[in-house]
Amino acid sequence: MTLSVFIAVLFAAILHASWNAIIKFGDDKLQGMVLLSIAHGIIGLFMLILSPLPNITAWPWLIASVGFHLWYKLFLTSAYERGDLSRVYPIARGAAPLLVLVISSILIIDNITNKDIFAVIAIGVGIFILGIGVFKNKETIALLPFALCSAIGTAGYSITDGLGARASGDVTSYIGWLFFLDAVVFMLYAFFRKGLNILPKKSSIWVLGLIAGSASVLAYWIAVWAMTIAPIALVAALRETSVLFAVFIGIFFFKDSMGKSKIIASLIIVIGIIISRL
Helix, strand or coil, X not given: CCHHHHHHHHHHHHHHHHHHHHHHHCCCHHHHHHHHHHHHHHHHHHHHXXXXXXXXXXXXXXXXXXXXXXXXXXXHHXXXXXXXXXXXXXXXXXXXXXXXXXXXXXXXXXXXXXXXXXXXXXXXXXXXXXXXXXXXXXXXXXXXXXXXXXXXXXXXXXXXXXXXXXXXXXXXXXXXXXXXXXXXXXXXXXXXXXXXXXXXXCHHHHHHHHHHHHHHHHHHHHHHXXXXXXXXXXXXXXXXXXXXXXXXXXXXXCCCCCCHHHHHHHHHHHHHHHHHHC
């Protein structure tokens, strides 16, 4: 992985943590995801209009990805309804790169060096340790299965989008169709569940949602672009370093606690990042 790609993925990680924090900030987590999807759909529509159609070989990956994204959103929303950002986010995101690494190794998707494997494992373990407090808190342990299911969705769409973007011939076109179709599917689900009442009444909430959605699109475009020129497992792991930023956001804005485990976990993640650049 080149230095420019490395820096771009870390920037995407900051954006990713930011939009997750915005979604967590609202009282209605499903409503937050709806606003996110509206932004995705609008931006995705403009992207697909201005880009050529993806190659036909990319469409099976694209359709599979829409399913994985829906799975991810549903379980992430449920997890956020049961726990703090600094608990949900590390578990949901920490398990994902480890799953991607295992699947990539079994299917031989990319040639991954021993150094990269160690870096991915270090980052994944460090991220997971950040959320270990959930096992000590009976009130939030209910979030665990939802967060882990969310991780399965993340791993699924990371692999399908990496392969789909490679096959598409145009990353922007692929992302445009992905976000547009994903928005349509999720909005249908949300309206079926709660009707038009799911839409917020306050303009300030609309602004926050659209900002989160825009950050989400840019962050994911960068990540998928990186996957077309670097190993998917390594990009997925570096992208999940966003948990470091999420933890800081949780501490400063949501008054989450900071303990020794978070400090140790952060150091492990940093070591993994350093190894990836050696």
